[in-house]
Amino acid sequence: MPPTRDQLELLQGTLDMLILKTLLFGPAHGHGIAKHIQHTTREVLVVEHGSLYPALHRLERNGWIASKWQAPPGRTRALKFYRLTAAGRRQLRTQESRWDALVGAIGRVMQPAPEA
Amino acid sequence: MKMRWPFRAPATPGDDEIRREIADHLELEAEDVSRYGAGRGEATAAARRHFGNATFVAEEMRAIWHPTWIEQLAQDLRHGVRGLRHSPAYTLTATITLALGIGASTAVFSLGDHVLERPFPQLPEHQLVWIVQRSPRECPTCDNASPASLIALQERATTLSAVGAAQLWRASLNGHGNDPSDLVTGYRVTPNLFSLAAVPFALGNGFSRDAGTPGRDAVAILSYEYWRRRFDGSRGVLDSTIMLDGAPRRVVGVLANGIAFPEAVDVYEPLVLTAADGNDHGSRYLDVFGRLAAGASVADAQREAARISMQMASESPKTDAGWVLLPRPLNAFHNDDTATLVRIFAVAAALVLVAACLSAANLSLARTSARRREMALRAALGGRRGRLARHLLTEALLVSLAGSALGIGLAAWGIGSASGIIPPSMARYSPGLAFVAVDGRALAFTLALCIAVTLLFALAPVLRATRVPLSAVLAGGGRGSVGDAHGTRLRAALVVVEVSVAIIVLSAAALLTRSARNMVNGDPGVRLDHVLTMQLSLPRGTSDSAARTFVSRLDGRLRNTPGVLAAGVASTTPLSNNWWGTIFSVPGRPPRPNGSPLTANDQRITGDYFRAMGIRILSGRSIDADDRADTSAQRVAVINHYMASHVWPGSDPLGRAIVIDSVPWTIVGVAADVYHGGLDESLRNEIYRAAAQAPSTAMDLEVWTAGDPRAMREPIRQAVATVDPRAAVGDVMTMREMEARHISPFWLIADVVNTFAIIVVLIAVVGLYGVIAYGVAQRRRELAVRMALGATRRDIVSHVAGGAVRLTTIGVAVGLLGAVAFARLLEAVLYGVPAGDPLTLASVAALLITASIAAALIPCWRAARVHPAHSLSE
Numbered sequence: 001m002p003p004t005r006d007q008l009e010l011l012q013g014t015l016d017m018l019i020l021k022t023l024l025f026g027p028a029h030g031h032g033i034a035k036h037i038q039h040t041t042r043e044v045l046v047v048e049h050g051s052l053y054p055a056l057h058r059l060e061r062n063g064w065i066a067s068k069w070q071a072p073p074g075r076t077r078a079l080k081f082y083r084l085t086a087a088g089r090r091q092l093r094t095q096e097s098r099w100d101a102l103v104g105a106i107g108r109v110m111q112p113a114p115e116a
Numbered sequence: 117m118k119m120r121w122p123f124r125a126p127a128t129p130g131d132d133e134i135r136r137e138i139a140d141h142l143e144l145e146a147e148d149v150s151r152y153g154a155g156r157g158e159a160t161a162a163a164r165r166h167f168g169n170a171t172f173v174a175e176e177m178r179a180i181w182h183p184t185w186i187e188q189l190a191q192d193l194r195h196g197v198r199g200l201r202h203s204p205a206y207t208l209t210a211t212i213t214l215a216l217g218i219g220a221s222t223a224v225f226s227l228g229d230h231v232l233e234r235p236f237p238q239l240p241e242h243q244l245v246w247i248v249q250r251s252p253r254e255c256p257t258c259d260n261a262s263p264a265s266l267i268a269l270q271e272r273a274t275t276l277s278a279v280g281a282a283q284l285w286r287a288s289l290n291g292h293g294n295d296p297s298d299l300v301t302g303y304r305v306t307p308n309l310f311s312l313a314a315v316p317f318a319l320g321n322g323f324s325r326d327a328g329t330p331g332r333d334a335v336a337i338l339s340y341e342y343w344r345r346r347f348d349g350s351r352g353v354l355d356s357t358i359m360l361d362g363a364p365r366r367v368v369g370v371l372a373n374g375i376a377f378p379e380a381v382d383v384y385e386p387l388v389l390t391a392a393d394g395n396d397h398g399s400r401y402l403d404v405f406g407r408l409a410a411g412a413s414v415a416d417a418q419r420e421a422a423r424i425s426m427q428m429a430s431e432s433p434k435t436d437a438g439w440v441l442l443p444r445p446l447n448a449f450h451n452d453d454t455a456t457l458v459r460i461f462a463v464a465a466a467l468v469l470v471a472a473c474l475s476a477a478n479l480s481l482a483r484t485s486a487r488r489r490e491m492a493l494r495a496a497l498g499g500r501r502g503r504l505a506r507h508l509l510t511e512a513l514l515v516s517l518a519g520s521a522l523g524i525g526l527a528a529w530g531i532g533s534a535s536g537i538i539p540p541s542m543a544r545y546s547p548g549l550a551f552v553a554v555d556g557r558a559l560a561f562t563l564a565l566c567i568a569v570t571l572l573f574a575l576a577p578v579l580r581a582t583r584v585p586l587s588a589v590l591a592g593g594g595r596g597s598v599g600d601a602h603g604t605r606l607r608a609a610l611v612v613v614e615v616s617v618a619i620i621v622l623s624a625a626a627l628l629t630r631s632a633r634n635m636v637n638g639d640p641g642v643r644l645d646h647v648l649t650m651q652l653s654l655p656r657g658t659s660d661s662a663a664r665t666f667v668s669r670l671d672g673r674l675r676n677t678p679g680v681l682a683a684g685v686a687s688t689t690p691l692s693n694n695w696w697g698t699i700f701s702v703p704g705r706p707p708r709p710n711g712s713p714l715t716a717n718d719q720r721i722t723g724d725y726f727r728a729m730g731i732r733i734l735s736g737r738s739i740d741a742d743d744r745a746d747t748s749a750q751r752v753a754v755i756n757h758y759m760a761s762h763v764w765p766g767s768d769p770l771g772r773a774i775v776i777d778s779v780p781w782t783i784v785g786v787a788a789d790v791y792h793g794g795l796d797e798s799l800r801n802e803i804y805r806a807a808a809q810a811p812s813t814a815m816d817l818e819v820w821t822a823g824d825p826r827a828m829r830e831p832i833r834q835a836v837a838t839v840d841p842r843a844a845v846g847d848v849m850t851m852r853e854m855e856a857r858h859i860s861p862f863w864l865i866a867d868v869v870n871t872f873a874i875i876v877v878l879i880a881v882v883g884l885y886g887v888i889a890y891g892v893a894q895r896r897r898e899l900a901v902r903m904a905l906g907a908t909r910r911d912i913v914s915h916v917a918g919g920a921v922r923l924t925t926i927g928v929a930v931g932l933l934g935a936v937a938f939a940r941l942l943e944a945v946l947y948g949v950p951a952g953d954p955l956t957l958a959s960v961a962a963l964l965i966t967a968s969i970a971a972a973l974i975p976c977w978r979a980a981r982v983h984p985a986h987s988l989s990e
Contacts, residue, residue: 031144049141050168054176060126061180080137
């Protein structure tokens, strides 16, 4: 899904944070995470679905999320579900504070406060 | 420490799992899309579009779990195998070439490793030392030590936990009632020798501690080989009684298979050292061995032995001053003889390997030249240089791995077929020969070699291929009209080196072959045809008069045996590798300035010895039956021509006297020289005396026969048995067999180096052919232009052939210098041909130039057929 004029490409490195944040609300499978990000950003952020999976595996390998094959309610076939680990929670907090700092800093550059 | 959750590392997902996860996603997405009313096919397509390249994603997911270098290596290997499959001719040629070089090196490594490094694999070799006693002034290369020094080491050395000794001896053995006696070689050993060397036994045990005391010494141990040969490997031999030198001895053990310590002999008996022996400082006749104490090194033992030598020198200066005890690693015991041989093989094999590497590099260069466009394009499209280099290296590694595998096979095969032709005379002095095999150490060596080879032969192509500017290649047009000039020069240089390496090995092979042939054709100074020779030994304790009687009765008996033209005894047979040394002096002449006494080979003969062996008397008379033991008879001696001209240069020795053991012997004749140690050894002084006047219980019998000497074996054996049934007979062979035994090691060396030479020459000629043929193919346009401008076919052919001859000539010139250097190493084993023999070198050079012209013929023919119109329109 190439981004249209009103859509934005994801900033480098922010995908991990979005995934961790999504999983804060409970376990989810890859497709569910993609849909969640798409919906909550009102389709502004485009995640190429394919890029989500390497990110998930990288997070799992780092120990920030864990995975389990299980059948969701109403389905017979098992899907791969991911959940946040304690280390993932800590990682999310670190990333959030870094993100806030970044946004604040960029904001101050773009819209400098009028001098007192 | 940072805690991680979960504690358990996440399981690496398999390929199936990754594929399934992606498939699930696509399915769910397609379901979503179809909810908006899309058709099934359309929904699936949309899901795929949203996903991106699934194969690429899966690859990326896998890469997260597997370290990337493994992935990349696997990829390189896949590409490498694919690349090599595309050029089977290159792959096959390079693999076989490298296999020849690696095979030769591996085989020689195995040989050297077993023969020089680990000659006694069944013993704790590295804890054992061989202790020699030397005097820098009197005898700098002596090996044997005195009994007194053995005792001193046993009592004083703390770096040695045990010290023992051995003494070679020859005995008769009679194991089965009235069977004829066997003449056997054996060692007398101190009872502790086998236990200190941890020698394993097939049956029974070593000698008990007290076996070295008189009265308790009636025991013997058999070697495995002799036990199998003489006693059919029967277990009943243990505790049975055998007759050794006429005395009964109980067999207490049989050594384990393969034990040849200190060297391969038949039997062992205890060495009895009396108190008087223990005080003997002056006679040095023992091979002394020791075991290093825990934690002590050979250097420690050497320091302590030097200290003990100093003590002994101050305690008994008359005998021990200047003599030094020197512990050496055990493998030194045999090495001095075989080291030269292994070194020659090693140099030849290394040269084969170098030629193989150069040749493989050359092939690889030709191939990368052909792929320059591919390489340049890949570089231009963003292929990193490192990655391109790695790609080429991987290919090279694959080829050398294949070459190593094949080479190991070749080495194993070569060792197997060579072990069949190793002469027994060599095997006896190199116990490690029996164990030569391509084992773990050899495999490790080959692996290291393989990596070195890869780097060596891939280096040039890698450097060249990764430095190609795109413009240069693409501008070159279709079939590089000018060609890769620099690459061609490099390849020509490699061929020059190949040719010079070939010259070195080929000239060594030619020299060794000529030397071996000279030895066959040479005249050692004795009759070789129709002569039967054997060793005789009378029982221990036989008196001088009994020995005299035996010799004269044997002489009389053989004179009357039909088919015998002449028969005589001597102490040792020429070419047998046996000597009897004696010290003599010349009355009224001061000892030599350096203090060393005059020595000679001591031959105690009967009158017909000279006639039987065809040795001429040059002046004076021979020994005859009148030279008896009676006190009235004059003690006489015949000397060889060498001694006559060296001890009495310019004057007649007849009538002069020499003194042996304080008895004067008058010289009555001068005999022609005999190369007693073989043609490869220099002449020495020889003194012939009458066996009646200087009796001995051990002797060799030489019989000149009218017919086939082999047919006379039994009649002669019977004649000996009739004279004295207790006389032991051994080593019955013809002089021709004796000669073959002496020469066969030289043939072996020549054969091995010849094989290496053939390989190297083939490699060089194929390499030369490759360069010339490639040059012609590259220069089709140029040649076509030349022809279009009026060059005749003859011009073209001489142009191309001239290039080949030029390369070879440079290679030959460089190689001849190397050949002279290698020949210096060969000098020790060359006979009758100087190391830098111009005739040999010239013929080798001519041979190689001829071969190179032959190699250039096919490309020349191709060049001559270049059709201007066709080639220029290509």
